[in-house]
Amino acid sequence: MLKNARPRRSMLYMPGSNTRALDKGRSLPADALILDLEDAVAPDTKAQARANIVEALRAGGYGRREIVVRTNGLDSEWGRDDIAALAAAGANALLLPKVESAAMVQEAEALMVRAGAPETLGIMCMMETPLGILRADEIAGASKRLTCLVMGTSDLVKDLNAAHTPERLPVLTSLSLCVLAARAHGLAIVDGVHLDLDDAEGFAAHCLQGKQLGFDGKTLIHPKTLAKTNEVFAPSAEEVAQAHRIIEAHAAAVAEGKGVVVLDGKLVENLHVESAKRSVALAEAIAELEADAD
Numbered sequence: 001m002l003k004n005a006r007p008r009r010s011m012l013y014m015p016g017s018n019t020r021a022l023d024k025g026r027s028l029p030a031d032a033l034i035l036d037l038e039d040a041v042a043p044d045t046k047a048q049a050r051a052n053i054v055e056a057l058r059a060g061g062y063g064r065r066e067i068v069v070r071t072n073g074l075d076s077e078w079g080r081d082d083i084a085a086l087a088a089a090g091a092n093a094l095l096l097p098k099v100e101s102a103a104m105v106q107e108a109e110a111l112m113v114r115a116g117a118p119e120t121l122g123i124m125c126m127m128e129t130p131l132g133i134l135r136a137d138e139i140a141g142a143s144k145r146l147t148c149l150v151m152g153t154s155d156l157v158k159d160l161n162a163a164h165t166p167e168r169l170p171v172l173t174s175l176s177l178c179v180l181a182a183r184a185h186g187l188a189i190v191d192g193v194h195l196d197l198d199d200a201e202g203f204a205a206h207c208l209q210g211k212q213l214g215f216d217g218k219t220l221i222h223p224k225t226l227a228k229t230n231e232v233f234a235p236s237a238e239e240v241a242q243a244h245r246i247i248e249a250h251a252a253a254v255a256e257g258k259g260v261v262v263l264d265g266k267l268v269e270n271l272h273v274e275s276a277k278r279s280v281a282l283a284e285a286i287a288e289l290e291a292d293a294d
């Protein structure tokens with residue numbers, strides 16, 4: 001069972017230096033917004049971006065969208081000040097970049113606590129360096145505050161000296177290792193960004209591949225990709241209807257003292273019921289989120 005389960009089909013990055021984007025986030029159909037202080041922000045605008053995000057959080061208006069702030073690394077000149085300013089500013093989670101060990105997570109958590117972070121403030125980790133991927137299990141188990149791993153496939157491809165390819169073979173092992181680590185620790189996990197904004201077909205294929213690999217959703221860089229992402233990572237109406245049929249057929253079998261049933265020629269066991277219940281719960285959570293956004 002996932003800790004802190006909620007829809008994370010679409011997580012849209014926006015630079016903290018872009019106040020227009022921070023404002024637009026209040027009306028975009030994203031499950032989560034990542035207000036960025038790291039790579040999307042130039043060094044000489046870091047302090048202003050931090051102030052913009054604190055002000056945006058104070059002003060509120062983001063509804064039920066999950067609000068995540070990506071801080072700079074603790075090895076940079078800005079990381080500690082980011083955590084000090086954001087720990088109690090009202091975000092749902094802080095996203096730590098380039099995490100490579102449990103110790104890095106725990107150091108950030110200690111700073112968050114010192115800065116007055118509420119117990120509800122979550123931690124997310126960017127998985128985007130070779131060492132971080134190799135230590136995914138250690139990182140995913142580093143703190144009770146951890147809710148979600150976020151793939152950073154751009155940095156990863158760079159560090160691997162690999163290439164962005166349509167099938168993503170160069171990063172498949174890394175993606176799957178992180179999915180394994182996330183699930184082993186009951187965490188959510190979200191796929192990396194697609195950099196080519198004019199490649200709608202390739203983007204859709206990567207969404208589908210991510211869903212098939214087990215990801216809960218995808219990180220995004222532009223609002224025009226939200227609709228496709230939300231569609232792919234949501235259970236379809238047919239899937240939800242089939243999930244209800246599976247739950248009902250199995251319940252009827254159990255009432256007759258049987259543990260399994262054959263539905264449409266396919267075996268249905270308890271594990272299928274668990275998956276069906278997960279689909280129904282996700283569909284309900286999405287409906288709630290979308291009703292709230294109207």
Ligand SMILES: CC(C)(COP(=O)(O)OP(=O)(O)OC[C@H]1O[C@@H](n2cnc3c(N)ncnc32)[C@H](O)[C@@H]1OP(=O)(O)O)[C@@H](O)C(=O)NCCC(=O)NCCSC(=O)C[C@H](O)C(=O)O
Nearest residue numbers: 013014015020021024039040128152153154155221222223
């Ligand atoms: C890529 C962009 C710079 C493009 O911006 P722009 O030229 O303004 O795009 P449009 O003119 O098409 O924008 C249309 C309207 O949409 C708003 N907009 C655009 N992008 C966003 C956004 N991300 N969030 C919110 N709103 C957005 C524009 O303001 C326009 O609105 P309006 O004025 O009403 O018409 C830009 O999309 C952008 O900056 N994207 C985010 C880039 C980013 O955050 N990058 C860092 C994260 S990715 C990363 O770091 C990867 C990871 O770490 C790894 O290693 O893999």
Ligand SMILES: [Mg+2]
Nearest residue numbers: 039128152155
């Ligand atoms: Mg990165």
